[in-house]
Amino acid sequence: MKNLEEMDIPSFREDLIGWFEKEQRDLPWRKDRDPYKIWVSEVMLQQTRVDTVIPYFNRFLEQFPSLDALAEADEEKVLKAWEGLGYYSRVRNLQSAVKEVQEKYNGIVPDSPKEISALKGVGPYTAGAILSIAYAKPEPAVDGNVMRVLSRILLIWDDIAKPASRRIFEEAVRELISHENPSYFNQAMMELGALICTPTSPSCLLCPVRDHCQAFNEGVQDELPVKTKKKKQRPVELTAAVLRNHEGKLLIRKRPDTGLLANLWEFPTTEVNLEFRSEKEQFADYFKDQYETGITLGEMLGRIEHVFSHLIWNLHVFTGTIQGQIKEASDLRLVSLDEIDEFAFPVSHQRILRLYRETGEIK
DNA sequence: TACCCGTGGGA
């Protein structure tokens, strides 16, 4: 790459790593080099803020302290430990991959790019992060931070929203990375992006590698990185019902094991056509069709808007009672309010439960 | 490739 030729690479590495040794944050996954802990932290940190991850990471490792502990853990408990973190397939893939490591590699996280990349949920970033941080291998770990930082330092104008662009940055990192300390090099690049070289108003005057930065040199740091914006979320209208049986227990069901919020529990919910007849009638018909049982819906408890990365749920929340008998199953349960906290719910349905506890329980 | 897949915080 042409712009790499302008770099004094040894000096850049020294300035970057020197800064990291002095300024790095004290984070729970930086206490040791245990590949399992590094792995868990990297998966949690995918598209998720450090401040959000910290308490989850601490609880998760208390509950599943080793790779073997996670491999043998009850899936429901694992999902419950992830409740509220989002992107739930991450933890399903993680447990699946951990089981594979237990069986194929005798419980030792592999240290080769090929083997580690073959594990579920381990993409190019996570593979590079584990290999460099836990095993000191000089592999690139290119995340959003690294693309932002390098786009400025090397004046790279490619659209970082395009998957194809990542390869350019990986090639650059292969040239730049310290073979003496690849762990600190990769972490320092990300730490710099998080603390100094931020998306808006970067703190260039505090930057340890300012002298190496071609964007700063030309005064275009605010123009980089180039990133096309995503499209807006699609709204979806839904009816949800907190249904009580004659014993006062609430009906919950497990979502399918693929797709949105896979394997999480929810109150019965279905899409509604607001142009059609009464919403209550539509829901009762749906319920009868699914469970062969009649219900009576009460008044609407309230409306909840829940925003996802790609869609918006407008939840119309009702209470109701179940007329006949419901046959419980592994994915269909009647539970008391004391038992319900054992089940992992998406935040949208945690909000429904809160609404019910605050206003609906007495009705 | 483009789209699917969560959540909460901050500008």
Next chain:
DNA sequence: TTCCCAAGGGT
């Protein structure tokens, strides 16, 4: 309010 974002991966 609206928008973007935060240590991505699967399909």
